[in-house]
């Protein structure tokens with residue numbers, strides 16, 4: 167667990183922040199003193215998350231598939247909380263289906279939320295941070311000075327540098343965390359739409375990490391394994407038998423907890439991960455490595 171105040175000065179947008187892992191990540195960012203806007207399609211869960219936040223929060227309704235709605239949501243979040251420094255692309259859609267039975271519209275719905283949505287939100291954060299970096303550049307003389315500033319951590323390891331102007335804090339130290347899945351690289355029979363889209367997001371993570379490093383934007387991903395929540399218990403392992411079968415295939419012998427994903431997210435957002443970019447942090451108890459061909 168990071169020390170209190172670790173994320174002071176951050177203003178985060180968490181997509182799909184009203185429920186599940188999105189809510190857990192939003193609450194943990196807030197506990198560490200980030201201001202947090204939760205973005206999603208349904209108002210009620212967003213308001214509930216904001217009510218539980220420790221610090222300043224904001225709920226904004228938008229569908230990540232709609233780039234204009236995403237831009238308007240970022241405007242509203244910035245109006246309420248200040249310049250956005252941090253984005254968690256968590257919004258997702260998924261359902262089990264055989265590829266030959268998946269309709270073009272079903273494919274489009276999931277790829278639209280996961281891949282297009284991640285791009286729309288990332289582009290929105292990127293454009294804003296780049297514009298702020300450019301403004302800083304104009305205001306502070308030679309280009310080299312600003313580029314150097316963008317590459318250096320703008321904040322001390324713990325807590326924010328309150329003396330730095332907001333543009334500098336946002337322009338020189340911004341972060342994107344994408345939520346993917348290990349089937350992005352193993353393939354995911356039964357979830358071809360989601361697996362293909364998550365593979366795209368892994369590539370987006372690495373591409374943007376390099377392209378936007380010059381603006382001080384770090385881009386990373388988390389690949390959560392089987393996390394025990396009310397929803398997964400209901401939808402994915404509803405019986406003791408399925409549960410036990412699954413548990414036998416998790417090397418660490420237990421399901422993950424929401425807070426373990428939230429801690430991973432906070433770490434990647436924090437300056438403790440100041441030299442980490444373009445990476446995927448797998449938090450799955452070793453599940454994706456377990457093949458069990460000869461027993462273990």
Ligand code: COA
Nearest residue numbers: 258259260261262263267268269270271272273275276279
């Ligand atoms: N099996 C097969 N097809 C399905 C489906 C299912 N369980 N659920 C949706 N679809 C298809 C629909 O039939 C439709 O295709 P069609 O017009 O050819 O019939 C298409 O997907 C779009 O469905 P719709 O419900 O109109 O889309 P939406 O944009 O409102 O919903 C989804 C998006 C499909 C992802 C929806 O499942 C959803 O919102 N889920 C909640 C979030 C979620 O899945 N979270 C889990 C994250 S791991």
